[in-house]
Amino acid sequence: MRPFAFKRVSSPADAIKIVGENADARFIAGGTNLIDLMKEGVDLPDELVDISRLSLSLVRSLPDGGVSIGALAKNSDTANHPLVRRGFPMLSQAILAGASPQIRNMATNGGNLMQRTRCAYFYDVATPCNKREPGSGCSAKDGLNRYSAIFGWSDSCSAVHPSDMCVALAALDAVVNVRTVEGRERKIKFADFHRLPENAPEKDNTLAHGEMIISIDIPKNNFAPTSHYLKVRDRASYAFALVSVAAALELDKGTIKQARIALGGVAHKPWRCFEAEKMLVGKKADAETFQEAAKIALQDAKPLSDNGYKVKMAERAVAKALRRSARI
């Protein structure tokens, strides 16, 4: 671990100023991912700015009936908050499907968005990895890629985003509230927050260095009774998704008024299935319809050598998650 300076600040503005002026500085809150990265030599900051004591951990109702979750609220507190459990149970399910209780007790919501891929090559500094060391090559593309992406990957990177929480947030059309280095507030639609690797896999998202996540808004919806988060993994707990599905429906007497489907473990970002969602609107909520939607959701998948199973698994998981949402 590279020696580093550690500073504690009392306002977001101070934190943003320090980090904004030093390309090698990082915010630290729960530290559940950053500390690992530092121990492995993957990230080598020379300055850490502790933001964990800033007052950004509120979970509150929005005027429109939505909910706003603070960037520094712990994952466990968020998942167990009555506003979230009642109004957005799928988000609770997704958070609780991730990591372990100990990690969720430390990890913050902002940090969950910022966590980096768990691609094995990214974590091993002895191997080529474009995300860690741009231009060094991608070891996964022709190597061990059972966990890799089936959508949106490029020749430079096939890593997947590891979060469960973000899959639910993507499905729920969340908005990320950010404070810029200049002190402005800006809103980023969740679908635009994370990015695909293209030729710059070192960039996970569209935040500029020094920008800080303040909170995440989830607009009001009618999905609460008819939504489901389904995660398929190699063991029952403490394993990243092989594939996961956040599915949400709004039903009117058995007819679908609105549908959301997002996939986890399949791309460099939570993967929304817009076409399948569109197809579902106006259809009857039955197993056949869901099967058809699942097929559409996966029709453009491009698997690598070891992850062809993800196509079938994700297709079945989409159908299953939709059935569970509709309680059939």
Place this chain on the structure above:
Amino acid sequence: MTWQQQQQDGPSRVDGRAKVTGTAKYIAEFSFPRMAHGYLVQSTIAKGKIRDIDTAEAEKQPGVIKVLSHKNLSKLAIPAPAPDAVVRPFYALTSDEIRFNAQPIAVVVAETFEQARYAASLVKIAYDRAAHSTDLRGSLDKAFVSGREQPDRGNPEEAFAAAEFKIEAEYTIPIEHHNAMEPHATVASWEDGKLTVYDKTQGIQGTTGYLAAAFGIDRANVRVLSPFVGGAFGAALRPGPNLIIAAMAAREIERPVKVVYSRRQLATAHGYRPESIQIVKAAADKDGKLTSLTHQATHNTSAYENFSENLVGMARGLYACPNVRTVSKIARVDMQTPLWMRAPGMVSGAFALESALDELSYKLKIDPLELRLRNYAEADPETGRPFSSKELRECYRQAAERFGWSKRTPEPRSMRDGKYLIGWGMATGMWPAGQAAASARVTINADGTARVESGTTDIGPGTYTTMTIIASQVLGLPLEKITFVLGDSELPPSPAQGGSTTTSSVGTAVKEASELVLKELAELAGKDEGSPFREIDAANLITEDGSILVRGRPETKLSFTEILKKNNLGHIGLLHRSTPDTGERGKYVIASHGAQFLEVRVDEEIGNVRVTRVVQGTAAGKIINPKGAHSQEMGGVVWGIGMAMTEKTEVDHALGRIMNPNLAGYHVPVNADIGRIETIFVEEDDKIVNPLGAKGLGELGMVGVPAAIANAVFHATGKRIRDLPITPDKLL
């Protein structure tokens, strides 16, 4: 008392309190004054030579004392191995040769661990690379027979060709790592030419001898301590690179040095369960009598040692089959030498053999349990010798009954629970019950306490507790009056803790030493004229609550304290070495047996499998420590679930490198993966195995489990998975 009651009410771990309160110290927690910290630098190529080590940047860092490697370390006194030697121990930092990826090639020694770790990341290595191969499949054509070829029994080829019912299948198991909680670590200190080390080891004596040879010093000048081991499972049966590196570095800088492996580095701190490819051919007549059995197993070894484990033993010893062929081969890959990992060889072989028997049962349309009973070996099928005891039939019966096996419907996919498929599977386990020479010292003190000592280790199975129980039963003292001491090379020598032989070996030494001390006490008691103990036959003496009594005459009683005081003695003790009765043992085949029945619940749509309940039947002689035995057998099941369902060391063959060297990427089962586990012990009265009548069970408990799970998955889904682990993608 039922087994369930004994397991609940039996003695608890005598070291349990120390472990949960943190007073039990593990190796990395020990320190010496003036101690420095060493952090390893590992290679990033699999094969080649080190051209240059650039330490300039590392040596400039604060706190760094020295960067040590083969280039500047003093030479060791290692004797050159004979040209045909099978064992060629790897001595880290002694040459420029790279034999496997992540091989230790330098150590940075600094004032603090953090300083050493950071500086280690700045050491630059230049290599001359050579082409490597880490893929067993790709090396199969160069596989060779290691050791003796075993002759065929009967004519397996002819019998297979002629058989009406037969199967032939290939089974594969990936590399697996022990992944113990405690990392490999050594703390080494030299003083006046004497070396003292705290080392994570399963074998105090072997470690002592290794160090004495490497440094060319007398064994008496080496002291090895290992009081608690945080799980080893075989990983600490050979000295790790940490041992020699810490000792060399301490000698070099003339200060004590601690070397602790990081989790990522641990994957090459020791060997691993080798990758294996097995082919089983099994045939039977229409009544289900096995007519031919061929078991061919190949596993990998390193490029520099012929490590070989026996995967085919059960094919020769479990079933009464007249025609048997076994072939055992190894193939070289450019990785570290494998190492024994819980139930080595046997569990890998059992996965193939017991899966094959299951496959055959469907061909024959005979219940899998019934098929095993029809081929039950009453005597050793290989030699015809009797078993010293074998209650396997009773294990089958009791475990099957407890499980409810008779309610099983034979057709695959015929059992359901709502939308889930249910599968019931079973398999058999076997483990040789060895005994080795061991020694113990037993001392009875005038205050009525006893001290029992032996240079063994306790890697977790409960050796502290079991030895205390054995001494307690002989001496008639309550457990809390007895202190058992282990983990020090200055204690009476005992063998390494491996092969499930510690209770059998060390336990016998403790039992016999305790009996001999009692005899001396009785003689002291009967020394005086008029003593009621005079002329009493030792066979009529009993002990109870710290006193010696004459059988049938409860009034004739003298406490240990009174006897010692009367003789002006502070204590009485002796050292005893027990040896196995090889003559008598040699007339028999001696083994533990077990049977597993278990249920899986499968969500076929997404390939999710859960092992919902397991009944494990065990016949391992006399059970000394019921709670510990239950814990061991339960742990065996959990290990079996890991091997069957989740565990795999991922190797990138292009890089020749292990890619999941951590507990997030290497999936051992978590609590949420484990359903209900019941254990049943069928006790055997066996006077031949050893005077205790106890056989080993620590490894036995996992032997049949992976096959039983694969068999249950087939029964549930109709899909036969012959490639472990059975992850969700394989069931879609």
